[in-house]
Structure formats: structure tokens, C-alpha cells
Amino acid sequence: MAVAEKVMAGLVLAVCLVLLLRIFLSPRLRSRFDRSALNAWHRLRHGFGRLGRRRSARTSRAPNPEEAAKVAEEAIRRAQEGSWRGNVYTPKSFRKPRKPH
Helix, strand or coil: CCHHHHHHHHHHHHHHHHHHHHHCCCHHHHHHHHHHHHHHHHHHHHHHHHHHHHHHHHHCCCCCHHHHHHHHHHHHHHHHHCEEECCEEECHHHHCCCCCC
């Protein structure tokens, strides 16, 4: 048996034992067990979400003002090359004849 199969089998066995134990609890203890399991699940999800946000914040960078100005000037130049019909912009590249399908 491969290691991954053993790990999965162990996890399934652990879940089955926990659910079997839950059956034998009184209703009051069962609701308390369910509430604590749900809280643990929410904490785990929140922790993984924070980890992902921290990683994405670390990889993002602050915008460079000179680079932003260059990008803005390029966008303005491209917009001036096309034609405007009301508030609809049509670039020159859209004027080519379309190929039928």
C-alpha cells in the first residue's frame, strides 16, 4: 500500500470513529460537541484565508508613480487613435473585415 493510501485510510477511520462516538453522546453533549467542531472548522478556514491573504499581500507591490503615468499616457494615446460614437469607443483594429465562420 502506498503512503497516500494509508493516510487516506487513517483519515477515514478517524472520521468514522468520531462519528461513532458522537452517536453515543447525550443530546446536550452532542450539541456541545457539534458546536465546538463547527467553531474549530471556522477557525481553520479563517486561518487558511489569512495565510492566503498574507501571501498575496507580500507578492503585490505598490504602484510606481512614473510607471502609472506612462500607462495612463499610453491608454490616452490609444483612445485618441480610435473613433468615438457617443460613449462607445471603437479601436482601428475593429475596422478590419471579419472572417465568416
